[in-house]
Amino acid sequence: MNQSFIWRRQALKFAASALCAAALPAVAQGAAAGPIRLALIESMSGPFANTGEAVFRNLLWAVERVNARGGVKLPGGARRLELVRYDSKGQNEEALSALRAAIDDGARIVLQGNSSATAAALLDAIDKNNERDPQRRVLFLNYSAVDPVLTNERCSFWHFRFDAHADMRVTALMDVVKDEAALQRVYLIGQDYSFGQAVLRESRRQLGVLRPDVQIVGDELHPMGRVKDFAPYASKILASGAQAVVTGNWGNDLTLLVKAAREAGFNGSFYTFYGNALGAPAAIGDAGIGRVIAVADWLPNVQTAASEDFYRAFRTRFPKPSEDYVHMRMQLVIEALAQAMERAGSVDTVAVARAMERADVTLAGQRGRMRAADHQFQQQLVVGVMDRQGAPGVKFDVEGSGYGFRVVKTVAAERAEMPTICRMQRP
Template sequence: MNSRFIWRRKALKFSTLALCASTLLSAVSLVRAQSPAPIRIALIESLSGPFANTGEAVSRNLLWAVERVNARGGIPLPGGARMLQLDRYDSKGQNEEALSALRAAMDNGARVVMQGNSSATAAALVDAIDKNNERDPSKRVLFLNYSAVDPVLTNERCSFWHFRFDAHADMRVAALMDVVKDDQDVKRVYLIGQDYSFGQAVLRESRRQLGLQRPDVQIVGDELHPMGRVKDFAPYAVKIKSSGAQAVITGNWGNDLTLLVKAAREVGYEGKFYTFYGNALGAPAAIGDAGVGRVLAVADWLPNVPTPESATFYRAFRQRFPNPTDDYVHMRMQLMIEALAKAVEQAGSVEAMPVAQKLEQANVSLAGRSGRMRASDHQFQQSLVVGMMDRLGAPGVPFDVEGSGYGFRVVKNIDAARAELPTTCKMQRPER
């Protein structure tokens, strides 16, 4: 066989391979071009600064929920199923940064905005989204809130475009008071919170409900501190111990809670902590054995809710995020994504108006837990639980928190009907 023939055969083979590769690339490009664009969800949270751990924890929750929707093929819609895409924006704990992130997210095509780790930021976002949606109906977005629990957001400042999936502060205080009213060892309490709208709301409602349910209890301390700026809580802990309080009631979260309970342990305070968020983000490890039988937390769900469905759900999260310090899973965030997916599918559209109309009728269930959106104020209604800190392996504590060796056993269940509170919202619905 002469060399010219061999060269021609090799050239033909190379040409054929190149043609096949080109055809394959063209086919892939065509499929991509024909695939519907994903539905963009903008997460606006503190991803740096003193509360970065809370933002990252939320991000993991939402990522897991989005992955679950996408794993089943996305959301069926006319023209093809649409996947969800979670885009992260760092608010750096500042309202102006959050508003800048909102503008960037809308410019990037976000249809849904999610935020929660600050009621002050949530209020700023509600105002901005209301104005945007009225000014430019073609670029309307929805705001789904998973943690900003200032009651005004679904009362006098309620918005058609805002949906809250967490129980608001008054609902959480009422759940804690269900335990306080039966705790006859508590005669003196100390109220402490972060000095912004949410912290103020917690203390205000705690005073009101103590007066109604435990008028015999004396409030021996009532103060607010700067949010995210206190590095040493020892002076506060000393005052709490000196007051003779048998219990502290606080809505503190993030490092403001962790540092507070750690300081209380270090000064030898032996009273109870009635908390909103004492079950996560370093608090159990910080307080250690001193918290056993003394630290309580209210939540929409806890890993030790005693049902097989709950245990399976929690184990699935731990399999997805095996690092013990990543242990911060919230059922409400999972239900929120499920409600969004269901509303988009029922609306047959990603446009804000039809999705909002379906979302305000949402009724969703997952892992034995369920909830419904109340259309009158867009406040999600769900059962709540109160847990008591205990050692891993104690009765009712098959799971611990963040590998700390401590978990929370359920001591009180509050069903959705009992947790529900009236609203003062006068919802203004757009005409179109």
């Protein structure tokens, strides 16, 4: 059984207000109810440990913010949130073991996102658990697993996704690609599992519709998390004559890919889902200026005062350059959860899920709402292009690299929204 580690803090220092607030004591609900336990199931060791730790920091900050304002307000009294981490070690079986441990430990809210394959395995197990054991039903809050099937063919009443799914992200990227008249040759590469396959599949489809003149000169998948040397892949990209690479790679699989491409002499563009963090900008260096494009729900250089305050507050809480990985959607997950519990007036799983279907939250100017039909969160997307810090529109860099991302396109939530084929079965 996985061991869990609980990181608790009694005070939160806000950058903007310098407000310190002691966490409220647990208030009895029935018999001395304690904090509301949230189980984070992620890779905390292995090749993707950096992604798990980065997610943990985001969710911890969000939990601290809720606790600092008094916790979740319920009829029996306010209750704090408590974030508990379980190490999946990047393996589905370990994730399922962690899920069983979390349920036994009293968690009824599970958070995961780094790997759609793991998300699918957890979702299947949660569906079965909730049918067999209604007294220990669990909600699954997904912040990053973006395989479209999770809110389409495999949609579930117990699952809520807060990231734009792969087809939505591809659409935002292709909105930039379609205007690049000089682009004629594209190389597609991705991780060989459900998400990577979905990105390449939708990229092929949309290129055929939007830019039928573009030639796809490479189309391949590689083992996820097992490639240590991407030089052979970089050589093939270079030999293909590609002017751009489209990839959904994340974590070390992205960092090592762009680094190998740079070292091989590739001077084309990278259209990415995650090229704006976790070592990728530093790895590609000057070669990425004007050439690395990333799509996200939010970027630090969104030009509003509220956004800037939000980012500065995160950097105050986590000042190390290596900790510079903040995602607005991960903050909105916790805000939506607190809102749903307060609307439900309960922590009952079914009541919270029904309230979550109506979630509508705003933080630092970023608004998102949950679509009840398939539990796919709807929010604006932005596309950014890498440039040196200090260039117009690049006030903040990434991870102390000296490079940041200038927002070049904002896609309104209404435009980013896509139809669903979900047939939700509700209890």
